Amino acid sequence: MRHLESLLFVAAEPAEVAQLAAALGVKPGEVEEALAELSDQYASRGLRVQRRGQRVALATAAEAAPYVEKFLGLSATTRLSQAALETLAIIAYRQPITRAQIEALRGVDCDGVLRTLTARQLIGEVERLETVGHPIRYGTTFEFLRYFGLQNLEQLPRLHHDEPEQTQSAEAATAASRDDAEASRTAGVANERAERDQAATSGGAQRE
Template sequence: MVNLFMDYKEVKSIIEGLLFVSGSEGMEAKQIAEIIEIDVEEAVDICHDLAADFRREGRGLQIVEVAGTFQMTTLPEHAPYFEKLAYQPQQASLSQAALETLAIIAYKQPITRSEIEEIRGVKSERGINNLMAKKLIQEVGRTEGPGRPILYGTTKEFLDYFGLGSLKELPPPPSFLPQDVLEEERLLFDQRSIFTDTAGESSSHEPEE
């Protein structure tokens, strides 16, 4: 039964927002149902209804169900345009935010998006997507926790990009201190010279992109 305090249209709108913010990890119907306080079967039906809306309206996004998880993704036929965006010359260099995300993955891999965001203190989905598009990181598996979040790690292209023979050539990693996330990040990037020197980035902290 749909939440008594919300009508069907509102519930569908909330689910659309949830799928958007969950990114590539998506959400299981059970998670959606618990958040909105509706039946699991109702959550599944609404996701299917929402997917039909997207198809009927010719949207640039789609909702797909993969192994019981609903995800909002781009259309496969649009992939060539996204590749052009990712590899435009002005997109070649890495922003400070992307460098931070990449360094965290390099030192802490395999690591989930939520763990990266816990360290950085900001959303990192866009930075992760950019790094994926540049083939500097890749999906290396999934955790066994709820929703089975994606684990990320670096690639051979990462080593080539920074002129490394192996991950062993990275500077010694800092001590990660969960009780002090900001200090943890500062310590990490005190040792990021191989990133900034190679990519030619400024040392100012930029917002996530």
């Protein structure tokens, strides 16, 4: 399977495991085994095997970034804002996820941040929901892995809170928003009725 490394090296974009297997004339399982071996070999070297689902790519190690940038004459990577990092973290851990779901968790409008992250190719459209408006579900990209020096999403740091608790918090916040809106509408209707009753009473008193 020594030719696998050559294919990954010349690939212009992340390659599918099935595509690599077809080119090498082997089964996908054999490619998976070879990728695992290659990843182990690269652990102490300057390259990494990056995975996202069934797509694979070769990339330079994160610790080599300053030297690569200097050699290629590239400017230092522009840092992301705190808002962008928070949004990106939500997408990374909960993907695929819609804008509405992200905003429910952050509590603020995320349109501008999502456009920035998309422009920097750190996130992308995974699919569209078959609901009204066909909202986009976002997910991270290979550029996201490169930016943070990850080989795959399994290398993301573990969360301190359990998923169910976070989900319940988000649902509670959404429910509270609905309750507040309903309370405001109810109060508005009550005030209008009170004003009409008061006007009717005043009119009746004047006629008498």
